[in-house]
Amino acid sequence: MTLTEAIVVRMSHDLAGAVGAVANTLDLIKMDSSFLGDSVELLETSSHQLTARLNFFRALFGAETKSIDRALVERYLATLAIKVDFKGEPSNRNHLALIAVGLELLGVEGHIKLVQNQLTIKGDHLHHDPGYFQALMGSPVPCDPKWVMALWLHEVAVQSNLSVQIAADEETTTLSLV
Numbered sequence: 717m718t719l720t721e722a723i724v725v726r727m728s729h730d731l732a733g734a735v736g737a738v739a740n741t742l743d744l745i746k747m748d749s750s751f752l753g754d755s756v757e758l759l760e761t762s763s764h765q766l767t768a769r770l771n772f773f774r775a776l777f778g779a780e781t782k783s784i785d786r787a788l789v790e791r792y793l794a795t796l797a798i799k800v801d802f803k804g805e806p807s808n809r810n811h812l813a814l815i816a817v818g819l820e821l822l823g824v825e826g827h828i829k830l831v832q833n834q835l836t837i838k839g840d841h842l843h844h845d846p847g848y849f850q851a852l853m854g855s856p857v858p859c860d861p862k863w864v865m866a867l868w869l870h871e872v873a874v875q876s877n878l879s880v881q882i883a884a885d886e887e888t889t890t891l892s893l894v
Contacts, residue, residue: 804830
């Protein structure tokens with residue numbers, strides 16, 4: 717699997733729930749038109765989730781854009797099942813890649829703080845998957861959708877003539893692009 721294929725699989729997975737909610741709601745409306753009134757809120761929530769995730773992925777995986785800012789990240793975070801306290805002012809694709817990796821390392825609720833090209837992740841249940849960290853460092857690993865964000869952070873760092881540095885303990889992981 718190539719990185720592009722893995723990105724498509726990952727994005728499809730992350731969008732599938734909201735797409736399924738829209739499709740199922742429309743099916744219910746077709747079967748019983750009295751459900752129309754109750755369905756508007758569900759359709760609205762699902763469309764907001766789809767829009768926020770698509771905008772985030774477009775900025776993360778697409779060309780540099782002026783739309784990378786704190787609001788973009790906050791809209792994306794609002795679509796997640798975990799509670800994340802975010803601090804920082806993202807302004808480029810490298811920052812979004814750091815944030816995407818930070819969210820995966822966080823796993824469950826916690827804090828992420830972006831200061832320039834450094835992201836600090838704090839939480840009680842941080843992931844410490846050796847394969848994920850190998851992908852971050854550019855070591856040869858299978859191109860797998862579960863490691864897409866790590867592989868992508870390494871890729872955008874290389875494109876910017878930077879490298880990924882990691883400092884980690886049980887409750888804090890710091891990722892730096894230097």
